[in-house]
Amino acid sequence: MLYLIGLGLSYKSDxxxxxxxxIRNCSRVYLEHYTSILMAASLEELEEYYGKPVLxxxxxxxxTGSEQILKDADKEDVAFLVVGDPFGATTHTDLVLRxxxxxxxxxxxxxxxxxxxxxxxxLQLYNFGQTVSMVFFTENWRPDxxxxxxxxxxxxxxxxxxxxxxxxxxxxxxxxxxxxLIYEPPRYMSISQCCDQLLEIEATRGTKAxxxxxxxxxxxxxxxxxxxxxxxxxxxxxxxxxxEPLHSLVILGRQxxxxxxxxxxxxxxxxxxxxxxxxxxxxxxxxAAWVPPTEEDSE
Amino acid sequence: MLYLIGLGLSYKSDxxxxxxxxIRNCSRVYLEHYTSILMAASLEELEEYYGKPVLxxxxxxxxTGSEQILKDADKEDVAFLVVGDPFGATTHTDLVLRxxxxxxxxxxxxxxxxxxxxxxxxLQLYNFGQTVSMVFFTENWRPDxxxxxxxxxxxxxxxxxxxxxxxxxxxxxxxxxxxxLIYEPPRYMSISQCCDQLLEIEATRGTKAxxxxxxxxxxxxxxxxxxxxxxxxxxxxxxxxxxEPLHSLVILGRQxxxxxxxxxxxxxxxxxxxxxxxxxxxxxxxxAAWVPPTEEDSE
Numbered sequence: 001m002l003y004l005i006g007l008g009l010s011y012k013s014d015x016x017x018x019x020x021x022x023i024r025n026c027s028r029v030y031l032e033h034y035t036s037i038l039m040a041a042s043l044e045e046l047e048e049y050y051g052k053p054v055l056x057x058x059x060x061x062x063x064t065g066s067e068q069i070l071k072d073a074d075k076e077d078v079a080f081l082v083v084g085d086p087f088g089a090t091t092h093t094d095l096v097l098r099x100x101x102x103x104x105x106x107x108x109x110x111x112x113x114x115x116x117x118x119x120x121x122x123l124q125l126y127n128f129g130q131t132v133s134m135v136f137f138t139e140n141w142r143p144d145x146x147x148x149x150x151x152x153x154x155x156x157x158x159x160x161x162x163x164x165x166x167x168x169x170x171x172x173x174x175x176x177x178x179x180x181l182i183y184e185p186p187r188y189m190s191i192s193q194c195c196d197q198l199l200e201i202e203a204t205r206g207t208k209a210x211x212x213x214x215x216x217x218x219x220x221x222x223x224x225x226x227x228x229x230x231x232x233x234x235x236x237x238x239x240x241x242x243x244e245p246l247h248s249l250v251i252l253g254r255q256x257x258x259x260x261x262x263x264x265x266x267x268x269x270x271x272x273x274x275x276x277x278x279x280x281x282x283x284x285x286x287x288a289a290w291v292p293p294t295e296e297d298s299e
Numbered sequence: 300m301l302y303l304i305g306l307g308l309s310y311k312s313d314x315x316x317x318x319x320x321x322i323r324n325c326s327r328v329y330l331e332h333y334t335s336i337l338m339a340a341s342l343e344e345l346e347e348y349y350g351k352p353v354l355x356x357x358x359x360x361x362x363t364g365s366e367q368i369l370k371d372a373d374k375e376d377v378a379f380l381v382v383g384d385p386f387g388a389t390t391h392t393d394l395v396l397r398x399x400x401x402x403x404x405x406x407x408x409x410x411x412x413x414x415x416x417x418x419x420x421x422l423q424l425y426n427f428g429q430t431v432s433m434v435f436f437t438e439n440w441r442p443d444x445x446x447x448x449x450x451x452x453x454x455x456x457x458x459x460x461x462x463x464x465x466x467x468x469x470x471x472x473x474x475x476x477x478x479x480l481i482y483e484p485p486r487y488m489s490i491s492q493c494c495d496q497l498l499e500i501e502a503t504r505g506t507k508a509x510x511x512x513x514x515x516x517x518x519x520x521x522x523x524x525x526x527x528x529x530x531x532x533x534x535x536x537x538x539x540x541x542x543e544p545l546h547s548l549v550i551l552g553r554q555x556x557x558x559x560x561x562x563x564x565x566x567x568x569x570x571x572x573x574x575x576x577x578x579x580x581x582x583x584x585x586x587a588a589w590v591p592p593t594e595e596d597s598e
Contacts, residue, residue: 112415
């Protein structure tokens with residue numbers, strides 16, 4: 001059996017009882033180690049907690065070395081651990097497909113991930129649109145395809161969850177070119193850097209998918225003991241010191257109801273200003289909710 | 300301390316280790332009992348598993364009796380258990396706000412919910428738009444505000460998660476009018492009924508937010524041992540016997556990539572037909588991805 005087991009967001013004890021029981025019966029345990037990190041536990045702590053060694057699975061191993069992971073999984077139990085839930089990233093559906101085709105039964109043990117736990121900022125999950133990723137800009141590479149997606153979401157009143165880049169076990173271009181397996185220290189994007197990149201692209205594009213005054217929610221260390229929420233405008237949070245990783249950002253849509261706003265106001269010292277900022281941003285799309293026009297539309 | 304603890308989707312052991320540890324220190328344990336059900340465990344099994352009594356919290360208690368839930372929670376630990384994750388429904392942010400205002404510290408223990416575990420059907424969570432709820436139609440009440448939302452999602456290529464109505468501890472209109480506390484047996488919407496209602500409203504509206512040939516994914520008993528996925532068109536799945544509850548449905552958007560489609564094809568006996576159905580449905584929005592036009596748009 002191949003078990004895909006979500007570890008949840010932060011603590012080693014965020015694993016489910018069922019997940020932990022499964023691990024204890026496994027002969028090999030892999031930990032996916034490139035799309036996220038478990039904030040409150042080190043590898044050694046996990047190994048002690050599980051009572052067995054944990055093998056780190058980097059991108060190469062997962063994307064090209066799946067035979068190694070799946071080896072003998074038809075005869076014994078193998079666990080593949082993923083921070084959050086196993087179905088955040090496509091590569092894991094790839095692993096499931098390979099297992100199925102090799103006749104290996106697969107069992108998934110779900111857990112919380114940022115995709116649903118983001119609801120703890122008080123905004124209804126129902127009103128989120130597509131999720132976007134914000135990658136670290138480099139001198140020559142400043143991808144902005146997320147801009148249109150934010151725009152599409154906001155046109156129909158929806159919030160946008162922005163996932164902030166993390167770089168774990170990345171090579172510099174020079175080291176990669178020279179084939180040297182030397183890895184850069186891990187990097188995690190901060191809220192202020194994300195807001196800076198948002199402002200830069202809006203300044204270039206200028207089509208007002210959002211403005212410097214658009215309200216956002218900074219979510220730091222979600223699900224950990226030091227979890228912090230902070231609300232403000234993009235401009236304001238470009239000056240915000242968000243502290244230790246991991247961070248995510250929510251760009252507000254029009255669909256922010258009274259109780260949701262009330263909840264968000266707990267996360268600012270300047271409640272009046274934020275209330276006004278939300279009202280002004282909503283005004284931009286008023287009076288009516290925006291509905292995409294089409295020729296067939298006779299309503 | 301007030302603990303809001305997610306129970307996950309199905310098994311009693313889907314609770315996290317941290318959640319279980321918290322419950323064991325609580326003097327009172329409530330189980331939210333009107334928005335969802337835990338599929339694989341009865342109340343008695345939960346009580347035995349936790350080693351203490353569990354109080355069922357119905358809508359009345361949660362929405363109007365929060366003093367009772369929060370009583371003494373400043374001096375002792377109280378757990379409020381929610382199937383899935385605590386932040387699926389707004390009423391629980393309300394409970395958190397009340398606790399905070401009463402000076403009661405709150406800790407949230409997240410877990411998987413349909414909102415993220417739906418990723419196990421193989422579609423990327425990134426490409427889901429707003430979520431809609433499908434309620435049971437009655438003779439005089441056939442609400443269809445979800446229709447525009449599906450349309451908005453599909454116009455920008457996004458999938459729509461449709462949550463199917465459940466009725467737990469509901470009164471008949473007659474009993475309610477007479478003030479009799481007699482409750483109807485629980486009801487859970489099936490995939491075929493959901494598809495019938497989709498077809499009915501499309502026939503009335505006729506603006507082709509989707510058609511009878513639009514591909515959908517039926518998700519039954521997500522996260523349980525008998526979890527089942529089935530793909531087909533809305534028309535086809537209106538004939539599908541989805542078995543025991545709970546069910547959800549995903550209406551496909553244009554953003555269905557090759558690997559995702561390959562994964563979905565595992566859930567049909569007629570791969571060729573489904574592949575063609577997906578291609579035909581995508582064609583409807585081609586060639587270019589639809590982008591909402593505006594006056595300011597100079598691109």
